[in-house]
């Protein structure tokens with residue numbers, strides 16, 4: 001089995017996780033910028049985080065033959081403070097040309113607040129201006145449908161954004177159709193407790209087909225499983241999915257989307 005982990009927060013994981021992922025067939029891991037589990041007190045905290053994502057983490061992954069890529073942004077959970085968001089966005093240009101940076105993400109909404117929406121628009125504008133791919137985080141539980149609709153409107157209203165350059169992550173049964181119909185890619189996040197279980201993800205694949213969809217673990221500092229993607233692939237095999245179909249979902253699809261950034265080479 002070979003796969004790409006397109007969404008994992010490796011700064012929160014131990015080195016043994018890199019080894020386990022490599023043993024399971026992982027060929028590349030991609031790390032969107034996200035919340036640290038606590039609010040940073042200043043933009044300087046983000047500067048250090050961006051250095052960690054672009055300098056230190058690729059070296060840690062390389063020890064296990066794994067390529068490490070990342071996405072940069074201020075995440076929606078810390079986007080309530082618009083002044084801080086402006087300061088963080090101003091830091092990004094000096095990191096954009098670094099060899100493992102794929103685009104802007106994970107931007108999006110958390111509580112669907114007015115300030116989060118303003119910061120989302122700022123970052124979509126930034127991505128369009130710099131011709132970057134976009135990775136979007138959608139809110140949890142009851143906020144997800146409304147948040148997904150708001151996000152789709154923001155993307156649609158910016159005529160510079162090409163839908164195929166955007167992946168909307170953490171989709172579920174009630175949002176995946178909206179995302180695919182808008183021409184975007186959709187990511188299913190496999191979490192042990194919330195978000196998608198392997199069984200639900202397989203149902204979604206069987207309902208919507210396997211075009212413009214990918215699977216990720218989004219493993220972070222919380223209850224999560226860095227091997228969720230290969231474990232789901234095994235479940236797909238048990239369901240009778242052909243090896244070529246499994247390879248498309250866990251390897252070819254992320255490779256196609258991410259390959260729109262010339263820096264993504266594996």
Ligand SMILES: [Zn+2]
Nearest residue numbers: 032034106218
């Ligand atoms: Zn994430």
